[in-house]
Amino acid sequence: MARRKPDPTDPGTRPTLKRLALAVGVHASTVSRALDPQRSTVVAPAVVARVRAAAERMGYRPDPVARSLRTRRSHLIGVLVPDIANPVFSPIIGGIAEALAQADYALVVADGGTDGNRQSDMAERLIAQRIDGLILATASRRDDLVERCRARGLPVVLVNRASDDARLAAIVSDDAGGMALVVAHLAALGHRRIGHLAGPAAISTGYLRRSGFEAALSAHGLENDPRRIEAASAYTRAAGAAAAEALLARCPEITAIAAANDLLALGALEAVRARGLLCPGDISVTGHNDMPHVDLVDPPLTTVRIEHREMGQRAARAVLAAIDAKDAAAPAAQTVKLAPTLVVRASSGAPRDLNA
Amino acid sequence: MARRKPDPTDPGTRPTLKRLALAVGVHASTVSRALDPQRSTVVAPAVVARVRAAAERMGYRPDPVARSLRTRRSHLIGVLVPDIANPVFSPIIGGIAEALAQADYALVVADGGTDGNRQSDMAERLIAQRIDGLILATASRRDDLVERCRARGLPVVLVNRASDDARLAAIVSDDAGGMALVVAHLAALGHRRIGHLAGPAAISTGYLRRSGFEAALSAHGLENDPRRIEAASAYTRAAGAAAAEALLARCPEITAIAAANDLLALGALEAVRARGLLCPGDISVTGHNDMPHVDLVDPPLTTVRIEHREMGQRAARAVLAAIDAKDAAAPAAQTVKLAPTLVVRASSGAPRDLNA
DNA sequence: CTGAAAGCGCTTACAG
DNA sequence: CTGAAAGCGCTTACAG
Numbered sequence: 001m002a003r004r005k006p007d008p009t010d011p012g013t014r015p016t017l018k019r020l021a022l023a024v025g026v027h028a029s030t031v032s033r034a035l036d037p038q039r040s041t042v043v044a045p046a047v048v049a050r051v052r053a054a055a056e057r058m059g060y061r062p063d064p065v066a067r068s069l070r071t072r073r074s075h076l077i078g079v080l081v082p083d084i085a086n087p088v089f090s091p092i093i094g095g096i097a098e099a100l101a102q103a104d105y106a107l108v109v110a111d112g113g114t115d116g117n118r119q120s121d122m123a124e125r126l127i128a129q130r131i132d133g134l135i136l137a138t139a140s141r142r143d144d145l146v147e148r149c150r151a152r153g154l155p156v157v158l159v160n161r162a163s164d165d166a167r168l169a170a171i172v173s174d175d176a177g178g179m180a181l182v183v184a185h186l187a188a189l190g191h192r193r194i195g196h197l198a199g200p201a202a203i204s205t206g207y208l209r210r211s212g213f214e215a216a217l218s219a220h221g222l223e224n225d226p227r228r229i230e231a232a233s234a235y236t237r238a239a240g241a242a243a244a245e246a247l248l249a250r251c252p253e254i255t256a257i258a259a260a261n262d263l264l265a266l267g268a269l270e271a272v273r274a275r276g277l278l279c280p281g282d283i284s285v286t287g288h289n290d291m292p293h294v295d296l297v298d299p300p301l302t303t304v305r306i307e308h309r310e311m312g313q314r315a316a317r318a319v320l321a322a323i324d325a326k327d328a329a330a331p332a333a334q335t336v337k338l339a340p341t342l343v344v345r346a347s348s349g350a351p352r353d354l355n356a
Numbered sequence: 357m358a359r360r361k362p363d364p365t366d367p368g369t370r371p372t373l374k375r376l377a378l379a380v381g382v383h384a385s386t387v388s389r390a391l392d393p394q395r396s397t398v399v400a401p402a403v404v405a406r407v408r409a410a411a412e413r414m415g416y417r418p419d420p421v422a423r424s425l426r427t428r429r430s431h432l433i434g435v436l437v438p439d440i441a442n443p444v445f446s447p448i449i450g451g452i453a454e455a456l457a458q459a460d461y462a463l464v465v466a467d468g469g470t471d472g473n474r475q476s477d478m479a480e481r482l483i484a485q486r487i488d489g490l491i492l493a494t495a496s497r498r499d500d501l502v503e504r505c506r507a508r509g510l511p512v513v514l515v516n517r518a519s520d521d522a523r524l525a526a527i528v529s530d531d532a533g534g535m536a537l538v539v540a541h542l543a544a545l546g547h548r549r550i551g552h553l554a555g556p557a558a559i560s561t562g563y564l565r566r567s568g569f570e571a572a573l574s575a576h577g578l579e580n581d582p583r584r585i586e587a588a589s590a591y592t593r594a595a596g597a598a599a600a601e602a603l604l605a606r607c608p609e610i611t612a613i614a615a616a617n618d619l620l621a622l623g624a625l626e627a628v629r630a631r632g633l634l635c636p637g638d639i640s641v642t643g644h645n646d647m648p649h650v651d652l653v654d655p656p657l658t659t660v661r662i663e664h665r666e667m668g669q670r671a672a673r674a675v676l677a678a679i680d681a682k683d684a685a686a687p688a689a690q691t692v693k694l695a696p697t698l699v700v701r702a703s704s705g706a707p708r709d710l711n712a
Numbered sequence: 713c714t715g716a717a718a719g720c721g722c723t724t725a726c727a728g
Numbered sequence: 729c730t731g732a733a734a735g736c737g738c739t740t741a742c743a744g
Contacts (some may be wrong), residue, residue: 016721027731032723039724044729065430065486066721068421069736076464076485084450085665087443087648094440097467101478106464106485108432111453122457129432129462130421237649266652291649292443293593296622298654309441372737383715388739395740400713422737425720 015058024054031055035062068130075105077319078126080112080119081137087291088261088308089137092159095312096135103320105132112138114234120145127154133319139163139170140202155322159315160308162204162335169322171315174337175205176212178304181342182258182286183216185302191256191284191351192222195247197240197268198231199260206231209260209288228254232264240267241274248275248283255283255351262287262294262303269297269347280349290343300345307338314338371414380410387411391418424486431461433675434482436468436475437493442591443647444617444664445493448515451668452491459676461488468494470590476501483510489675495519495526496558511678515671516664518560518691525678527671530693531561532568534660537698538614538642539572541658547612547640547707548578551603553596553624554587555616562587565616565644584610588620596623597630604631604639611639611707618643618650618659625653625703636705646699656701663694670694 021028026047033039034051043051054060068074077100081089097107110126112119119138123145126134133155139146141164149156150168158170186194196213199206210229217224230247232239240263247257248271257272259265265287272279279285279299287294287303294301314336377384382403389395390407399407410416424430433456437445453463466482468475475494479501482490489511495502497520505512506524514526542550552569555562566585573580586603588595596619603613604627613628615621621643628635635641635655643650643659650657670692 017723018721028721029723029732030730033730036723042729047729061484063425063486063721064484065421065424066736067723069419069425069721069738070723072736074421084453085447085648087446090443090446091441093465094467097440097465101466101481104481106466106481108462109449109453109465110457110462111450125457125460125462128417128420130419266649269652292441293622293647293649293653296625296653297649298652373739374737384737385716385739386714389714392739398713403713419737422720423739425722425737426739428720 015060017060017062020051020054020058020060023058024051026051074130074132076108076129076131077105077133077135077316078123078129078131079107079109079135079137080123080126081109082112082114082119084109084111088160088289091308092137092312092315095309095314096159096316097312098309099313099316100320103316105316105320114138116140116144120148123149127152133157133323135159135315135319137161139204141204141207142202153326155319155326157315157318157322159311160205164204166335168335169318170335171311171318172204172335172337173306173311173340175208176215177337178288178306178340179209179212179258180216180219181304181340182288182302183213183220183222185342185344186256186258186284186286186348187220187222189284189348189350193228193251193254194222194256194258195228195230195251195254197243197247197257197259197264198229199235199264200233201231206260213258225251227251232260232267235261235263237263237267237270240264241270242267244268244271245274248272248277255353256286256348257283258286260288262289262291262301265301265303265347266294266297269299269301279347282352284348284351286348295345299347302345302348303343304340305343306340311338371416373416373418376407376410376414376416379414380407382407430486430488432464432485432487433461433489433491433672434479434485434487435463435465435491435493436479436482437465438468438470438475440465440467444516444645447664448493448668448671451665451670452515452672453668454665455669455672456676459672461672461676470494472496472500476504479505483508489513489679491515491671491675493517495560497560497563498558509682511675511682513671513674513678515667516561520560522691524691525674526691527667527674528560528691528693529662529667529696531564532571533693534644534662534696535565535568535614536572536575537660537696538644538658539569539576539578541698541700542612542614542640542642542704543576543578545640545704545706549584549607549610550578550612550614551584551586551607551610553599553603553613553615553620554585555591555620556589557587562616569614581607583607588616588623591617591619593619593623593626596620597626598623600624600627601630604628604633611709612642612704613639614642616644618645618647618657621657621659621703622650622653625655625657635703638708640704640707642704651701655703658701658704659699660696661699662696667694 110122112122162170198210232243290305466478468478518526554566588599646661
């Protein structure tokens with residue numbers, strides 16, 4: 001014999017299905033059915049009532065691990081972000097957590113950093129935990145990781161950043177549209193020579209905001225001089241400051257800088273100040289994201305607001321739908337583009353030539 | 357018969373222990389032992405080598421769900437925060453995630469909000485997921501939830517906020533010490549009438565920063581007038597603005613406001629501006645936490661820096677230690693107070709009476 | 713050093 | 729409508 005069998009009537013430990021069955025006087029399988037709203041229709045109403053009452057009284061909670069082993073469903077969703085501490089991703093995670101909790105799923109988060117190998121490694125760990133689906137906030141435009149998940153049949157949804165492969169479900173902001181709002185605003189103020197602080201070209205937000213910026217210039221009949229675009233090496237304040245410094249040195253004629261995100265814009269503000277220039281008197285600066293508290297920086301930042309929390313909620317619902325679709329062979333999920341809005345504050349003003 | 361037995365030699369699906377055993381030509385129990393560094397010493401070295409090679413070749417990964425069911429260990433740690441999107445908690449979560457990943461544990465996060473009932477509910481969900489330990493960032497000074505977890509024998513560690521019950525492991529900042537740094541700084545500048553924007557008294561940070569503030573006034577021989585202390589209803593900018601407005605109306609004589617955290621300080625800055633006062637010319641304002649980017653607000657905020665990321669790492673290590681201790685009946689974990697540092701920026705200056 | 717068996721706590725096809 | 733049995737994929741006490 002392998003081990004002493006524990007007494008299923010022992011009330012000392014957390015109650016199991018078996019003990020509950022013993023207490024009610026029916027078989028465990030009947031208890032299992034009575035407790036499942038779907039299958040309880042097949043059980044005698046009186047039995048269902050007795051089972052439910054006993055479960056309540058004994059404080060029975062089904063063991064999710066045992067259930068997972070049997071059903072092959074963990075009710076866990078993995079989320080991989082490049083940086084948990086980045087203020088842009090926190091509301092996304094918050095939105096995901098909220099929507100998942102409503103559906104009785106839990107959220108396993110991993111910080112993948114910006115290094116592709118580490119991201120793969122963290123994703124493998126999540127998959128090893130038998131997550132039912134994965135939400136990726138780390139995607140680059142061509143991403144091995146995304147492809148591998150697809151190949152394994154793991155439901156995957158991208159959030160905030162899309163991949164070039166349009167077959168993948170993604171919940172993103174209309175990045176090009178956001179830049180169109182910015183350029184329209186600056187053009188209306190009278191700016192004609194506008195620089196762009198681009199994000200990394202390998203990330204969809206960097207690429208699409210840049211091409212959106214260029215398209216908007218043309219639409220407004222403004223010159224699109226590639227020299228006036230400088231790409232930052234990363235979405236950080238420091239990278240933004242360095243890129244803005246290079247841009248200001250090379251193109252002193254520009255009267256505004258439209259940055260690809262708020263962190264870059266904050267860096268640009270530092271570079272502007274370091275050169276002894278005034279914002280917006282000498283040069284206007286705009287951001288993208290509307291991060292918390294950018295309304296309090298000096299000067300308050302004009303930026304593009306994205307509903308990150310809603311983005312997270314939608315991504316959660318999309319993975320859940322993808323999981324159901326896997327069972328039902330339902331239609332594939334698709335890309336959703338949320339419409340951003342412009343928030344005008346004090347960092348944008350009339351160009352200096354109009355002031356003079 | 358219940359069901360057709362799947363062929364364990366079928367290579368189509370993810371390999372199991374049994375299939376690996378079949379491939380190597382030994383029993384599953386031997387494979388299990390060979391793959392566990394602890395118990396592989398008891399297996400013939402040649403067999404260990406063959407098993408490991410086959411595992412590698414077939415890409416075998418033990419199923420964590422099955423393992424959990426058997427060992428009663430999920431390798432999952434739950435974290436309950438009041439608000440995932442709050443910039444103070446993100447680096448804490450980041451630190452926890454990093455330290456857990458190193459120990460091969462994963463992190464399940466839940467957003468409990470500020471409502472006690474919802475917090476309990478979310479904690480129950482985490483526990484239902486069979487987490488091995490819980491990190492609470494939501495603790496109030498007297499917290500039912502904390503007590504209930506203790507009663508169940510679930511390893512619990514508090515982070516950032518402690519409870520009044522000193523038996524509980526907690527990783528916190530020296531909150532009183534942080535306020536002492538602030539008061540010393542303001543006193544050195546010449547301030548003698550200093551107001552305090554307190555946090556909620558039911559939370560340790562609110563209570564301890566307030567009492568630390570009062571103790572520091574006495575230590576510097578400054579008058580401790582309770583009218584000069586106004587408690588905010590929550591740690592938000594809006595609550596900070598409202599409380600600061602009340603404080604300024606009641607005590608126009610104060611020349612500085614020491615806020616219990618940065619969010620309250622940002623609100624105070626708004627209230628100061630709304631009154632047509634200048635910071636720091638008319639009144640100095642200080643914060644607590646050194647949230648990201650408060651160096652860029654207008655004026656750059658003098659505050660107390662807390663190493664939130666390290667706090668998270670330590671909390672993770674503490675739960676892991678508590679889990680081991682549970683097995684080993686090792687000594688109970690204890691409270692760790694991290695030393696904060698003062699960061700002087702432009703929101704604090706000489707009092708207006710010295711300027712005149 | 714290795715194998716055979718039991719069991720973790722569920723769910724579900726099958727039989728009645 | 730209900731019960732008995734098998735099985736999800738592991739680990740581990742026991743026997744040899």
